[in-house]
Amino acid sequence: MTSNRILLQGVPGSPYTRKMLALLRYRRIAYELLPTAGAVPGLPQAKPPLLPTFYLPDANGQLAAVTDSTPLIRRFEQSHTDRSVIPLTPAWAFIDALLEDFADEWLTKAMFHYRWHFAPDIDKAGRVLATWREPEADPVRFAATAQMIATRQIERLRYVGSNPQTAHIIEAGYLRVLACMEEHLRHHRFMMGARPGASDFAVYGQLTQLVQFDPTPMALADRLAPRVCGWVGVVEDLSGIAVTPEDWLGGLSLPDSLKALLCEVGRLYAPLLVANAQALQQGQKEFTTTIDGLAWTQQVFSYQAKCWMWLRRDHDALASDQRAVVDEWLQGTGCEVLFTPPKSSPA
Numbered sequence: 001m002t003s004n005r006i007l008l009q010g011v012p013g014s015p016y017t018r019k020m021l022a023l024l025r026y027r028r029i030a031y032e033l034l035p036t037a038g039a040v041p042g043l044p045q046a047k048p049p050l051l052p053t054f055y056l057p058d059a060n061g062q063l064a065a066v067t068d069s070t071p072l073i074r075r076f077e078q079s080h081t082d083r084s085v086i087p088l089t090p091a092w093a094f095i096d097a098l099l100e101d102f103a104d105e106w107l108t109k110a111m112f113h114y115r116w117h118f119a120p121d122i123d124k125a126g127r128v129l130a131t132w133r134e135p136e137a138d139p140v141r142f143a144a145t146a147q148m149i150a151t152r153q154i155e156r157l158r159y160v161g162s163n164p165q166t167a168h169i170i171e172a173g174y175l176r177v178l179a180c181m182e183e184h185l186r187h188h189r190f191m192m193g194a195r196p197g198a199s200d201f202a203v204y205g206q207l208t209q210l211v212q213f214d215p216t217p218m219a220l221a222d223r224l225a226p227r228v229c230g231w232v233g234v235v236e237d238l239s240g241i242a243v244t245p246e247d248w249l250g251g252l253s254l255p256d257s258l259k260a261l262l263c264e265v266g267r268l269y270a271p272l273l274v275a276n277a278q279a280l281q282q283g284q285k286e287f288t289t290t291i292d293g294l295a296w297t298q299q300v301f302s303y304q305a306k307c308w309m310w311l312r313r314d315h316d317a318l319a320s321d322q323r324a325v326v327d328e329w330l331q332g333t334g335c336e337v338l339f340t341p342p343k344s345s346p347a
């Protein structure tokens, strides 16, 4: 690298790549993008090889492959102070982090489900994703690559918990989240007020796919959530907007639209985090729980146990007055189970 631009690899069909590109643009952090998937000659490979992959200096100044958008956003807060995406008030920063995690970990289930569940979406995704992997392939090879990608990803549906039994939970949840966002955007430009927080970029990343790429969820959003569709277009490039500290949502009152969204976090994501962590602790490979009144089965996902641990750590770290505000906001949402110490179990 000859400039001091941040180097990353990612493709437009990756929601987390879109999350980070929009964040870098908003923050006016210069970057250089390798718009490919797969190993890059001469660069270290991330383990596991996820997109986006950032190439950043390690403690010895050597380029290292770094993934995981959530801690990367915090790392960039340290290295670049202007145009922060972390709300000033700790209680608000906590809500922002909770919504960021919900988008990254639950909304991505809708993204992955819709991409690989219905025939028109599978057909489009297989073919377009192949262009990012092997743009110069001849038609025969291209068709084989499209088929390979579709087969591999459909096989992975079980990791996100998408199957005929859970399809309804995911699809009904997507429609309710769209409705909450539509209502929120009637009153606010962004999730976090008149300037975007980390949660804006996380939700945006998933929605770039759901409302702009995959035909089935896109048609639903076109019909039900025009403001949301418009907002995704806006968040793509916020490098030009001016922001001030007063633009953050603040104070002690939580808008009803965010309360409604937190109710979705509590209804869909909270029971999943709890059941997943219990199953992991008991050494299970797969678990079944109840979400939204219906049976939910998925493979244990150790990363999501870490997500819950990080959220609990952030909640514990709040000063008591801020924690009291957060706890009041979460009351009645279903999220309380995430932050209530477990009742001591019988020895």
Ligand SMILES: N[C@@H](CCC(=O)N[C@@H](CS)C(=O)NCC(=O)O)C(=O)O
Pocket (backbone or CB within 6 Å): 013, 014, 015, 016, 017, 049, 050, 051, 052, 067, 068, 069, 070, 104
């Ligand atoms: N938690 C990670 C998730 C990254 C991720 O899951 N990336 C997907 C694409 S969006 C990926 O690279 N999957 C591996 C593959 O498709 O081979 C983040 O926030 O960056």
